[in-house]
Amino acid sequence: MEEVQYLDWNNSIQTLNKAYDAGLFVLIIGPKGTGKTSLVRDFAKSKGINLESINFSLRTRESHLVGTKTLTDGTVSFDEGLLVKSMREGSLLYLDEINSAEADVLLRLDEALDDRRQIALKESNGEVIKAKENWFVIATINPLTHSGTKELPPQLLSRFPVRIRLEYPPEEIELEIVKKHVSGEHDSEITHAIKLANTLRQAAAVEELFYSPSLRETIAFAKLLDGGMSPKEAANFVFGNVYTQWGDIEYQKVSDIITSMFGN
Ligand SMILES: Nc1ncnc2c1ncn2[C@@H]1O[C@H](COP(=O)(O)OP(=O)(O)OP(=O)(O)O)[C@@H](O)[C@H]1O
Ligand SMILES: [Mg+2]
Numbered sequence: 001m002e003e004v005q006y007l008d009w010n011n012s013i014q015t016l017n018k019a020y021d022a023g024l025f026v027l028i029i030g031p032k033g034t035g036k037t038s039l040v041r042d043f044a045k046s047k048g049i050n051l052e053s054i055n056f057s058l059r060t061r062e063s064h065l066v067g068t069k070t071l072t073d074g075t076v077s078f079d080e081g082l083l084v085k086s087m088r089e090g091s092l093l094y095l096d097e098i099n100s101a102e103a104d105v106l107l108r109l110d111e112a113l114d115d116r117r118q119i120a121l122k123e124s125n126g127e128v129i130k131a132k133e134n135w136f137v138i139a140t141i142n143p144l145t146h147s148g149t150k151e152l153p154p155q156l157l158s159r160f161p162v163r164i165r166l167e168y169p170p171e172e173i174e175l176e177i178v179k180k181h182v183s184g185e186h187d188s189e190i191t192h193a194i195k196l197a198n199t200l201r202q203a204a205a206v207e208e209l210f211y212s213p214s215l216r217e218t219i220a221f222a223k224l225l226d227g228g229m230s231p232k233e234a235a236n237f238v239f240g241n242v243y244t245q246w247g248d249i250e251y252q253k254v255s256d257i258i259t260s261m262f263g264n
Pocket of ligand 2: 037
């Protein structure tokens, strides 16, 4: 994947810097594809700190975080997980979609994230790991409307006292972001696609549609134009066809909007 510089349109980097200096952990809340991961990567890069990422799912186990005992050639050793590694190294730990983790996993995190910033490894003879001074943690959650997500328990929420909301950017800013990802000159078509995306996002927000396109879609649209595809065709591939998943009526609604914006 190409490295595109993050466009910090709502001063999130500054907020992250202030939180970092104060040693306050940060929670980023926002729907998919609003730049949460790019923001954190860019922040880590600007600070020159090492980034350790965990992508949570229902299958994430304590061992992923903390580590496991391994037996090689008759010797037992401890293979440390990313939580422990980042604490020891004082690196930036990125906990992506933390609200899809199971309760037992969250409990272990809770222990490490409390003010003492340490964790006892029952997996390694009760050894206690104390985090380095500059250890820092940023977590993300998708809003609750996102299927498959759970509410984060309040005590864990309180471990992240700084909360950044990342929404879809205003139209002209989205255009600027999309243009960072493509080389061609298609401002007016891309603006149309962003308007289309916003219409679909609004419809999804009031549950008239089942899917909300992200910045990934507006970027993909622009890339197809760069490759020589017509706007109407690109709009169908990127924005329209996905809705057939929910049947012809849902698809037709969107298809009509696309035709009204991009012609026949
Ligand atoms: N402010 C921005 N500047 C540059 N690129 C951006 C920005 N915001 C989003 N993007 C681009 O949009 C795409 C989606 O961004 P990213 O993966 O960071 O979103 P996310 O919020 O982490 O998504 P998810 O919730 O699905 O993990 C990427 O290609 C990213 O480069
Ligand atoms: Mg992400």
